[in-house]
Amino acid sequence: MPDRLGAPAAGGDDAGTTARGPGRVLVAVYGTFALAAGARAAVQLATQFDEAPVAYLLSAFSAAVYLVATVGLARGGRSGRRTAVVACVVELVGVLVVGTLSLADRAAFPDATVWSVYGQGYGFVPLALPVLGLLWLRHLAELDREAAKGGPPPAGSAPPADPAPTG
Amino acid sequence: MTTPLVVLATVAALVVAALGGLSTALRRRTGLAHLAAAGVLELVLLVQLVVVLVQLAGGVRPPETATFLAYLLSVVLVPVAGVLWSRTEPTRWAGTVLAVAALVVAVMVWRLLQLWEATGA
Numbered sequence: 001m002p003d004r005l006g007a008p009a010a011g012g013d014d015a016g017t018t019a020r021g022p023g024r025v026l027v028a029v030y031g032t033f034a035l036a037a038g039a040r041a042a043v044q045l046a047t048q049f050d051e052a053p054v055a056y057l058l059s060a061f062s063a064a065v066y067l068v069a070t071v072g073l074a075r076g077g078r079s080g081r082r083t084a085v086v087a088c089v090v091e092l093v094g095v096l097v098v099g100t101l102s103l104a105d106r107a108a109f110p111d112a113t114v115w116s117v118y119g120q121g122y123g124f125v126p127l128a129l130p131v132l133g134l135l136w137l138r139h140l141a142e143l144d145r146e147a148a149k150g151g152p153p154p155a156g157s158a159p160p161a162d163p164a165p166t167g
Numbered sequence: 168m169t170t171p172l173v174v175l176a177t178v179a180a181l182v183v184a185a186l187g188g189l190s191t192a193l194r195r196r197t198g199l200a201h202l203a204a205a206g207v208l209e210l211v212l213l214v215q216l217v218v219v220l221v222q223l224a225g226g227v228r229p230p231e232t233a234t235f236l237a238y239l240l241s242v243v244l245v246p247v248a249g250v251l252w253s254r255t256e257p258t259r260w261a262g263t264v265l266a267v268a269a270l271v272v273a274v275m276v277w278r279l280l281q282l283w284e285a286t287g288a
Contacts, residue, residue, distance in 0.1 A: 006190045006198035009259035021258045028252065028267045039241075043233050123274075 023073060026136055029129060030070040036122075037063035037114045058098060058113045062126075065091050069133065085137050092130035095119055099127070168222065168283040172215045173276045179208040180273040183246070187253070187266030194259045201265055202250065208272065209246045215276075216243055219283075235282045242275045 041059035049056060065087050072084030099118035112121050119126030183204045190197055219239055229235040249268025253261040 004198050004200045005186070005193060006195035006201065006262070009194050009196050009261070010257040022260050022263075024252075024256055024258075024260055025263045025267060028249075028264045032267070032271055035241075039237050040234075043231075043237065047233060 023076070023136060023140075026133060027070060027073045029125070030066055030073055030133070033114070033122075033126070033129065034063060034066035034070045037066055040114070055113045055116075058115065062091070062094060062114045065094065073133070081137055081140060084133065088130040088133040088137065091126075092134070095126050095130065168215070168219050168280060170280065172211065172218065173280045176208065176211045176215060176276045177273050179204065179211050180269040180276075183208055183249075183269035184266040184273070187262035187264070187269065190262035191259050191266075195262070196257065196259065197250075197253045197261045197265055201253070201262070205246050205250050205265070205269075208269065209243070212243050212246065212272070212276075216240075229283050230285050231282055235279065238275055238279045238282065242272055242279065245272050245275070 037059060041056060041063045044052075044056040044059060069084050069087035069091065072080045072082075072087055074080070075083075095115045095118055098113060098115035102113075102116040114122060114126055118124060183201065186201050186204055187197065190201065216239060245268050249265045252268070253265040256264055
């Protein structure tokens, strides 16, 4: 009967990886945005490139960034995470710069991009996503550092308590 | 393309999302309830697909036809992808992945309706 809501979950739901656990949610959202932005850019570039080339090229660029972030998060590991950090930073800068420009100079953006007005057309998710991504990646890096200091991580046990703030 | 069907799909999607969130909160994987709810959602989406295809065959054309068709076809795949993904996820976050997929569907159906109503008919 309780199985209707699913069998008990495997332990280690705070496992320090982007390939399992909460990191997977991030990968899912990033994947969705890579697809959405990519499809949108493809349609716009194919059918109406002349109308707003800047906006459509930006859409294509943001799609590429989301794709890189998705792959980096999905692969995990040291290099995957480094890739994801770079992509998240580019994304954050992109959404802030394009968001500001789209408000300041509407003429340059006759058609919306994913990043226009800080991602308003997408419920501001494009603004929140890189921040969440960077926070999660920082959390993973901290877990890594603790593991390096104190031997193997306590697999399957409760997540390690936050270290007391020092200095 | 009709508003009642979109509302129905939204309700089904929100049920799936709530179930997904619940199993994450209870530290469980996804189970029969999720499968059933996602199945209902998929059914509604398939009905909508058929209804729209019939209308398209009848000569109605939304202005951004390519975008509309892309949304129409991909929205049907999202619950399937969400279920498959959540079944392979052994942690309690399986439900949240499914919930994300369901919320994406809820947004997409309204965007579809918007694209359709731009027909101006």
